Amino acid sequence: AQSVTQLGSHVSVSEGALVLLRCNYSSSVPPYLFWYVQYPNQGLQLLLKYTTGATLVKGINGFEAEFKKSETSFHLTKPSAHMSDAAEYFCAVSVATDSWGKLQFGAGTQVVVTP
């Protein structure tokens, strides 16, 4: 079975500073990895995903993530935080042996951006 661990349930960053959200996964088969963002009382929006190929994945809103198999990690970064980045972020994993569209989510990281 696969699982996802997000380190830090709350992260506070200053506007303009680096955003780093940590995600580690556990999977016995090659994983597909996703980062989603959720704004208050809204659904999830896909930021980026890794399936195969290039391990550095660029997403929307200036976010990117790097798949590191040796570290079983898929950390999300953004060089310069903006106030609009305040939201909750979820890392998720799926595997081909599971039903397509069946994702395992981490518990989420709430990001607060301070002026």
Add this chain to the structure above:
Amino acid sequence: NAGVMQNPRHLVRRRGQEARLRCSPMKGHSHVYWYRQLPEEGLKFMVYLQKENIIDESGMPKERFSAEFPKEGPSILRIQQVVRGDSAAYFCASSPMAGAYGNTIYFGEGSWLTVV
């Protein structure tokens, strides 16, 4: 192009009543997924349906919960005899008929159920 539509967005039910949550997938999508988000937790997979078929219900509670996706109309998640612990946000997602593993699924904006 309308996204995944869920209704109602907010629903209040008394303990013991029934809750029905509806989900209309994106146009052209025939796969539907339901997820539940309990307070302070991430989303948990509940069930995966195609038209008239339940493909994977491994995340559904054994009692009181059921889901359907009829040939015509929206997918329905039904919770009978609700209890306070059912209070959560329920998200529906959809994807196209054909695709490879890792393809994006699209989430609706959720239905927030409060049991009083």
